[in-house]
Structure formats: C-alpha cells, structure tokens
Amino acid sequence: MTYDFTPLFRSAIGFDRLATIAGNVANAQAIPSYPPYNIEKTGETDYVLTMALAGFKPEDVDVVQENNTLVVRGSVPENTRDRDWLHRGIATRAFERRFMLADHTEIDQADLVNGLLSIVVRQVVPEASRPRHIPVRNGTGHAAPSGAVYAA
Helix, strand or coil, X not given: CCCCCHHHHHHCCCCHHHHHHHHHHHCCCCCCCCCCEEEEECCCCEEEEEEECCCCCHHHEEEEEECCEEXXXXXXXXXXXXXXXXXXXXXXXXXXXXXXXXXXXXXXXXEEECCEEEEEEEECCCHHHCCCCCCCECCCCXXXXXXXXXXX
16 A cells, blocks of 8 residues: 655645655554563653563663664573473564654663663754744844834
C-alpha cells in the first residue's frame, strides 16, 4: 500500500522528513517483537522507554543515540558450561531495536534494574526554535508602535 502525502504538502512546510518516516513505517515488513517494551510519557517533554531484558547484565547492553535514532543492542555471551535444559522459556538472544527520535531529543540516562532497561528521553527545544514575536511594520520600514491606529 502506498500513501499520497500531497495534501500535507499543500499546507505544511518542511515536513519532508515526516512523510519519509510515515512511508517507512507503512512499508515495514516484519516488525520484531523481541524484546518487549513500553513507551511512557512522563511529562510535557519527558518519556521513558522500558525494555524487558531478563538475563541481561548492563555490560551486555549497548544504548546509542545516532542523530535522530535511538539504537538499543543486546547480546548475552554463550555460557561455556553444558546445561541439561528441561524447558527454556527465557529468551536471551541477541537483538537490535531502533527507535526514531523527534528533533532536539536527548537521552538523559539508561538504567538496568531487575531485568528492566529504562531509558529516559527528553525533548529539549533550543531557544532559537521557541516561539518569538515578530513586529508588524507599517510599510515605511519602521515598526508600528504597539496599539497604533492608522487612518486611511
């Protein structure tokens, strides 16, 4: 299935990346389900990504922010001693999960506690990107005084 983003471009400027992201998601084949995870909004600009990583130690996990992508990789070294498994239901297979991040997003910290990896993500909008007041000029090259009324 293909999506047409032409209506979006009629009324929005600079959203080319958004269309690319949406297209990639729509065209994604098999999305891995391992390891399971939650994404929680904890504040206006704060989020926590929690991944279930039973059997992993902190040194088995790699968390990297590459531009606007968060990459989480995990690999547990094979145990050299032989085991006689009767049932093996706890997966400790290697994985790589990628999460697209919004612009101006930072990873604050990553903690692995009781088999849960928690990654704190914060969106920090720089001062230059915050709303600013633009004075409306009167056409003479000078800003009109606040509240000024001009007769026709």
